[in-house]
Each structure stands twice: as C-alpha cells, then as structure tokens.
Amino acid sequence: MTGSIKFADDLTPAGTLHGALVRLPVARARLISTDATEALSTAGVVRVFTASDFGDAGPPRFGPVVRDQPVLAFRETRYYGEPVALVVAETRDAAVAGAARFRVDFESLPGWHTVEGAAAADPLHTDDYPHLAHDDGPNVMGRWDFGWGDLAEAEATSALVLDNRYEAPFAHHFAIETYSAVAIPEAHGVTVRDTVQHPFQLRRVIADMLELPASSVRVRATPMGGSFGGKGYAKLGPVVAVFSRLLGRPLKITLSGEESFLTGQREACEVRIRTGFDANGRLTFQELHADFLVGAYADISTRVVSKSGLHACGPYRTPAAKVVARGLYTTTPPTTAFRGFGAGHLVFAVEGQMDEAASRLGIDPVELRLRNMKERGEPTVAGETPVDGDWPELVRMAATAMDWHVPVAPGRGRGLAFGMKSCVPATTSQATVRMAADGSVCALVGTSEMGQGAVMTYAALVADWLGLARDQVIVQMADTAVVPFDALTASSRSLVHMGRALQDAVGNLSDAVREHAADLGGVAATDVSIVDGVVKAGEWRGTYQDVMSATFGPGSGELQGRGQFRMLPDANHVLGGPTPFFEAVVTAVELSIDAETGLLDVHRVVHVTDAGRIINRTRAIGLDEGGVVMGMGLALSEQLVYREGALLNGSSLDYRIPSIVDIPRESVSLFQENGDGPGPQGSKGLAEGGILAVAPALAAAVQHATGARIRELPITAERIWAEMQDIAAAERSEAVQ
Template identity: 30%
Template sequence: MTDDKFRTIGKHHPRYDGMDKITGVARYAADVEIPGMLHAKVLRSPHAHARVLNIDTTKANALPGVCHVATRSDFEGMQPVYGWLIKDQPVLAIDKVRYVGDMIAAVAAEDEATAYRALDLIEVEYEPLQAVPSIEASLADDAPALFEEPQIGFVNRYGTGASAVKEPRKNVCYQFNYKTNDSDVFDGCDHVFEDCFSFSRMQHFFLEPYVAVAQWEGDQVQVWSATQSPFLNRKELSRIFQHPEEKININVFYVGGGFGAKTGCKTEPLAVLLARKTGRPVRLAFTTQEQLFTNTQHAATLILRTGVMNDGTLIARQSEILLNSGAYSDASPLVAEKVGYRIPGSYRWHHIDTKVQCVLTTQVPAGAFRGFGGTQAAWASESQIDMIARRLKMDPYDLRVKNLKNLGEAFVPGESTIDSDLKLGLDLVCEKLNYRNRSRMRGHGMGLSVVLKDGGGVNKAAHAVVKATTNGGIIVNSATLELGQGAHTALTSLVAEVLNCKWEKVTFAPVTTNSTPWEQGTFASSSTTIMGRAVMEAAEQVKQKVLAFAAQDLD
C-alpha cells in the first residue's frame, strides 16, 4: 500500500481505543457493578485424580453473608458440561476431579472476603485415584480411565483425505487423520529420516483475568464477560441451562488480552448458575493463580518420518503427533485438526500420512493458544527441514526453495490454494538479512523458516452491518472484539476508506449478542482479513444506497 493510493488506510491517526485506555475510562467486564451484586469464589481440588464421595456445605451455608453454596446437587434439569466439540468439562465436579485445581464448589456471598471464608468451611471427602500426569502415563495399558463412559460430542466434517474419530481409545478424546496418495513412495526414497520433537506447554498470562457477571431476571439472562466468543458461549449456556438462546444476551466491552484462552466457556456457566440460584447478579472473577489452573497451551510429542531424494526433493512425510490435552477436551479437537493440516508445512509432497491424538491427562486443560497448533507443527516441521539440509549437506534455503509450493497451488488436495508467493517472500527476507553473506563464525548462526496458516479445516464466517446517520455519522456493528490488537482501529479505517469520510466520523457499536450480527469469535488472527472484508462490503452497500438516494432526490 502506498500513501497516495489511500485516503485513510496507511495514514496516521490515533488508535480507536487509545484515548479510552490512556484516560482510564475504558470498561472491562470486571468493571461492571450492579446494585445488589454478589461476589463468587471457587473451591478447587487439591488432588490430581480422585472420586468425590461427599460434599458437606452446612457450615459454609450458615456463615452470615453467604447466599448460596453451589455444588453438583444444583444441576437438576441441566446438561452441566461444556467444551468445543466434546462436552466433557463439568460446571462443577460431578463424580470425580481430574486435576489439581478442578472446581468442586462455589460460594456467592455479599463480599469477596465472606466468600473466601466460606470456602474454608466446605468439607469434601475424596477417594484418591492414580494420577496420569503425562502422555506416556495416560497411554499405558494399566492407566486408569479418566472417563469411564463416552462423553457428549461430535466430529467435524472435513475435506478430501481428512477424517476424525471421537474417543478412539482409553484416555484419547479425539483423533484427527489426514492422508494423501500411497505410502509405497517411501520405498523409492534415497533417505528416510525419523526425528522426535517435544514441545512444552505455555501459559497465556493475559492482564485481565477470566471474569463474568451474570444476572437472571424472570426468563431473561444477561451476561457481561471477558470472552473472545460471545455467540458460541451464548449457545453453550442455552444448552447447559436448557434455556432459549434468544433469552440469553452476552455483552462484551474491551478485553484485556486473550490469546485464544478466552474462547469457549470459562467463568460464564458458574456465574449464571449462581445468579439463577440466588436471584441476584453475581460477579465471578478468577485470580492470577486461578488463571494458571484454567487453560494452557498444548504440550506435544511429534514424531516425523520424512522421505527425501539425494537432490533434496521431498517425497513423503508420516507424522504421529500426541497432544497433551489435560483433564478435559476444551479446544483440543480444533488444535488437533490444525496441527494435522499444518505439519506438512508449505512444501510439495507425493504422500502425506498424519495422525494426531488428543491425550487426556491429569493436568490443567489445554486449549487454543496463538496459532491453534501452528506453533507445535512449525517447530517440528521446520526443525526437521533444517536437520535434513545438514544431513544432505545442502543450504537450508536451497532445500526449502526447491520444495516450496507455488502461488495458486492447492495447500493440500481438495483445499484452498496458496495465496502468496512464498519464494519471493523468502528471497526478500534473505536479502534484508544479508543471508548469503552471513557470519559463519563458531557460536554465530542465522536461521530460516517458512510458516503459514493453512487453508484446511472448517470455515470462519463473518457478518457486519454498517449504518449511516442523518448527520453523516457512520456506525459499524460487528462482533469483532478489541483485545488490544487494534481490530477496531483497522475496521473503522476500512469503512472510512470505502465511504471516503473522516475516520473520526466512524463509531464502533457495543458488542451485544441481542443486536450485534453473528460471528464465530475473535481468534485465529482473522479480524482484518475476514471481518474486514465483511465491513467493507457492508460499507460499499451503504455507499451505493446513499448515492442512489442522492441521485434521485437531487435530480
């Protein structure tokens, strides 16, 4: 983009959310205060794996200022479990706890101090069970099953060569498979290299905690949440509480970072449960420590078997990937499909055979984390490409360029095409880094990698409405959330560009599921590319209607 081509895009103007944040008037879910609001706190399991024999809340309920102590006994008429594809995580522990930090009970009280005191008065009787803290321990023949019965859930439908199985074996909640052509091509390879890579889990550690405020009045449910997926959460709450979706409204203000962890339900179901039981608004905000007990990135073991010719031509790749899903499935099926589609990298193969298993362990549940499996796949795939280059005594650049897919070539058979010139991009980077003349001193190095987001898997739709007011103001109504990434600045800039108006005239409407157009969620780094297209098309329609009206009225 050049400055002379665009009127608004590429020009300097303040961030849309900048003034709110630097002056302290920006609102977050934790700032919501409603008259009569209660405060909730959660009792968590000290055991990695145990059967819950009895929960006695008598003393806690008797404490002055306590309005309700929620346990599994409050689930009548509910489907008290949630998850993306597999609904296996309970709102509160039902039969067992499956990791240290699993939620057992929750107290709604007049203030936080009283709620904390009440937690100490809850008596829980456990029967400790064998823990399975690692992938290896969980897959052992004598390992205990974390779930004795199949869980509610479904399998996504995929394109050519891809398939999945729900709960294919003990302690595996989901398996994704991808295969093209015949494995016989391995027999003709000059070399077959097999390498194993380990990837540790990491924490999202955003500044704003998981927080939700819920209010249940009559048959109307209002929720204020720090979530990345208000519409998906509304659907989950409707199923959990067997309550009409149109009677549940989720409101989202600014979100203080998410990085994937705030997709799907976290605090919302428990806040709504307590609001229904007490008849009063309830605020549930986790502490920073509780954040560590809620969601992480997937640790993984990736075994890659790659066939290659002497001249560096890549022929086949067989991948076996084990994701540590923790105690519940959360977004593991989605991460599995993404790491499965991405493990071949951006290279041309005659044969691909990928199997990804989501292994349940007695660890904190793992979910979406910046790239949905892309980081695990890129680390293993690009590391092995470098290793193969060294074994063949080739420059890593030359090996990559020889095998890179071309612009317009299908990412994998049956899926969308490569939409950028990867070789040109790599050449530009190498030129800027002076790669060919790089230092080769001992202890000095320069690495290359080519990482892209795949075109495989399920789609991501976006809807937007753009309105013009009578005084020339513009309102953008979109469910894309401002997480600190500048999405509202980008989207309002695009609208101003299409309508040829001042950027300051464009307002971003509050996100509320009752009136905001539906969107899957703000994740996968897709706001500008996908929602951006939606707001541009909506703005173009406004432009044409205004021009048509003006032509008729001013004729």
C-alpha cells in the first residue's frame, strides 16, 4: 500500500533495453518468412531477433523436466500466442510499437484443445524435436498406471456401480502482477531479477540452457504480487538471459495482462470414473481414467499428472483400484503448476461419486464418508506415508460447524467434500542465521515471498527461539548468490521444510553462543543456559551483545549458524519418495438457488484443515479464505474458452474471477491441531488446501437444493437452470404416465 516493496517491474538498471514479443493469434502455424524492416525503422528500436539468428540448430530451449520450449518459435508455432520474434528498444513503448510493425508470413495449421482433438490430430512434436512422448498416441506426453486388487471380482460383489465423467476447463492463475524479468550480462555469466517462486530451479534451467556452471548464474527473486503456481517454473527468465548476453546490455521484458494469459495456465482435465459400493455403502472398487490437457510443452506437467494419479482414490479404503493418468499435448499455452497441483480434478470426481452413491443408497453423505474413511496410521498407497492425521474427525468438525443435521430452509442446500494432496517429496531446505555484533540477527533463506507472509513468519519464529524482540530479526530471501539452497517455494512446504532448517540453524547458532559464553564464565558449554535472550554461564550473565563484545571486541565479530531439513529420495517411488505430510481438508457449504434463473448464492462456508499446529492464526485464516474464494471462482465461473485452438477470453475484462459480490456471506475457518506434523511445533503446510474441496462441496449443495447433479465445471447458472428444466420435464412426463 505504501509502494515501498520493489517488484520486478520496478527495477530498471542503468542502460537497460526493453523487449516486446511478437505473437501470432492462431492456434498453430508453419512459419514461412519474416520481415523486420518496418519494426527496425520504428524510433527507438535497436534490434530484432528471430529463430533464424541461431542457425539450423534453432534457438536455445528450456524446461524444468525436458528442454523442449524454445525462447522463440522454431519453424512453427505450437500454441496460440507462442512468440516468434523479440523486438528490442530503448523504451518499452518503442519496443511494443516496433513489435506491432513486425511482419510474419505463415500458414495456419489446425489446432486442438480437447481430448478428442489430441487423439485425432497429427503429432504436435516430431522425432527431430526434443519432447516427451508415450506410445499411447501421437500426442500423449506421458502415462502413469496405478492399481491393486481384483477389479472384476470387486465389481461382481457390488450392489451399486456408478459410471460417470467429470470435466474441468483450462484456467488462468490471474495474479495481479504480470510476468516481468530483467537480465544483466556479466563477464562470467548472467544475473536475472525475476518474479519467480523457485530461484534455484530457475538458476539450474538457465545454466543448463546456456551451458554455464550454475555458479555463473545468479537469480534474485523479487517479491511477487501473487503467483498461485504460475511463477514457479521458468517463463521469462531464460528469454531475458539469452538475449541480454547477445546484446551485451541489461534487457527487461514485462508482459501485459493479456500476454500473461498466453504464458501459463492450469491444465484442463477429463476424468472417467467407475465406482462400486456394497449394499452398506462401503467402497468395493474405484476405476479412474484421467486425461490432463497440458498444452504444447511439458513444463512441470509430468509431476502434476503422475502425482494426481498416485492419490486419485482419495482418503477412502478401496479394496481394488485401477488408475490411468495421461498428459496430452494441445495447441494451447503450456500448463504449469497451479494451486492444488492437479489434485482438485480427481477430488471433484471422487467426491461427486460419493455424493451420488449416498443419494442412490439412501445414506447420509457424511455417514457414507465416515464408513469409508481411512484412520490414522492406515496405509495410503504402496510406498507412501500412512495417514498422518485424524481425517474422520475433520469430517465431523465440518458437519458440526455447518449444523449438518438441522434441516435446511426451503430453496437451500448443503454439501460437504473431503480434499487431500501430498507435499512434494525428497527435497532439501538450507538456512543460515547470522548474529551481528549488537546481537541482532539476519536469517538467510531461499524462500520467495508472494503474499503468504513467509518473511514475518520466519522472523517471528527466529525471534521466539532466540528470545529476541521481533524487530531485532530481519530475513533475507531468494538470492542464489547470497542465501543457502532451497528446492522450491511451493507445495505448502515452506513452513515445514524451511522452518525446520531455520530451527536447526538457530540451534547451531545457540551452540556457538554457548561455547563462547562458556569461556567467559569458566564453565562447560553444556552448563550455559539461554533464556529469553539472557545468557548465563556460571556467575557470568549478559545479553547476546555482551557475549559478542566480550568475545570479539566492541562492535566487532559475527557468529553464524547453519541448518538443513532434507527428505531422502527413493528411486523406487514414482515421485522420488514418500510425502513428508498430507494436506487434508473438509469444505462444507450452504447455498440457495433462484429457481427462475439458476443463480446461486453462497450463504456460508465452513473450511476445516488439518494444520498440525497453527503458528500464525491470522495468516492461516487468510490463506484458507483466499483458497476458498479462489476455489469458488474455479467452480462457478472461471474458464479459458477456446474455439479451434484460439483463445477467446484472454483478458481481465472477459475472464470471470470472483468479485466482492461473489464471496460467501459467512466464512468460517477451523483448524485441527494435534501437533503431529513434521514442521516447527508440529505444524503442517496449509496454503493449497483451501482450494481442494470447494467445487465438489458446491456441486453437492446444488444437488441437495435442486436434485441437479453438475459434473462439468464451472457450475454456471445456465447449467443449473438446464438441469432443473430436465428434472421438471421428467417429473411432468412421469406424472402423465
């Protein structure tokens, strides 16, 4: 609010040139020729780059899993809006003006954005181009199969088998801050300032692309004006790194809001699911086929698809299961990490089946879930962490807070759903804490700040552990040349992993203080106590500043503590290792629906999270409420609309996120605190959980209020109204008969 935070677009080093990307408004195109004459004649334009500047090998490519995405389109564009040229100028306005005058001769090629389209189309990628592929089909990026038990035998014993399809569209992250990055060429390499969640990941990607030692690439992540996963993996950083080195000057690119729609998005997904139950409502089997539409390049989709497939059966005991999860290439912008990391698609399908089964079997939806819910210590899937919380109690807490067994008013409905996802496994976080001569402390961490409050949380934890006032602790974040390594700021892992690394570092620093105080007091280090920032060694007593002054001299010296939290990899695990914890949530909603229009009004949302232990309650509630509202947007209105591969609503005017009139009239956030998490004070991560179960809870409430079952997102008034008309027509027909 004060403008004191410097975001990426606020940074313009001396001598900076500005870049604008030239894009084609077609789904796919074969490039015939380009003409930069008019662009170069634009006042202020200094250079124009195309793929031809890199010879027959084409421009450098980047990607977190496979280096498949070129910094500029090579020979053809593979998605709507893929950049074909970069116009460089002395000002941003001049670069944009020059880009508008760049001419491209191209042949438009067919595009696709559906499962059926991907299956019927020619291969998007050919063998002479680096890409991931699977023999399931010409546009299959990858396939992951999971399963156990005898499916045929389980089906034979089922009293009820439900066979349905659930769909969710492409969606946009819609961070307020657009993508922005600036690169500064150095004698030994390059420095990149980027709005990025994972600076060390970006450093690796750029170093690999440029064939430089990692130590020659410096990434300084700026605070972010929102991300939700969209700024996790490399987007603009590699582009500015390549061209700044060619120019020999700093280069900055800031995308418009419309361009951000063409840079990263959430995958669309189609889930075909068959679910069996016995007469008592207990699951007999689950069979899921999930097709994720991942865009033109792999990005991080291999992890999204495989991780979602592994835990597709959710929190329920399932004697027999078969899961097939595939990623399919489409001529749409590459999909990337998105809050929930794909888990919401499978939650929507599995929870929808639970509600339909409850209706068909005449069992209360809460009771049906409790009959099938796994309890603490039960296995999840082979090789994974067992259930690490009291999941049935989460359901009971939500039902109680929602007054589940109190009849609803006419025209209203209630719904409840369970959501879960695993945390990224086998990662490392390292931290350093430095105590200055005056006893103040600087904590150095690789976490990026994007509004989740990591700076304040880490400062508060370190201050509490050392017994310092909070203004005596500062936090330095996300500079690969300064802070120790951190794998990523994602998957709700930062409080657990970096919190534990900081705790280890503070313990290491405290040991160093004890050793020096022991010399001052003439006692063993084990006999030195530190309580509320007061150090006592025998008869000697003093503050941290007193220890530093007595050890190094007034105003001199420094002590450091180093810490680490590491989860070991497992080569036999599909994800590289078991999860350190599960995010488990229950969302319950009460809503009303206008019978004339299908418009719904959400009166109340109750959201219950297994938090392990809450560190900052205000921030925890904020994360939950933000997740719930974002989940409502995805459930009720948000969708990227494509026609023949062309994006029709890629702007803030046309893409419908929730506004103040759409939020719940009442929102209640509750937390289960059993102190059973691996983080500080027994905490678990919770930043993604708010989004997981909102859509199925809303769908269940719509069904309760109207009888209409919506299996395709978003749940629009039009869809509700159409279903209500079909129900009314069926009732009239039955009455006539």
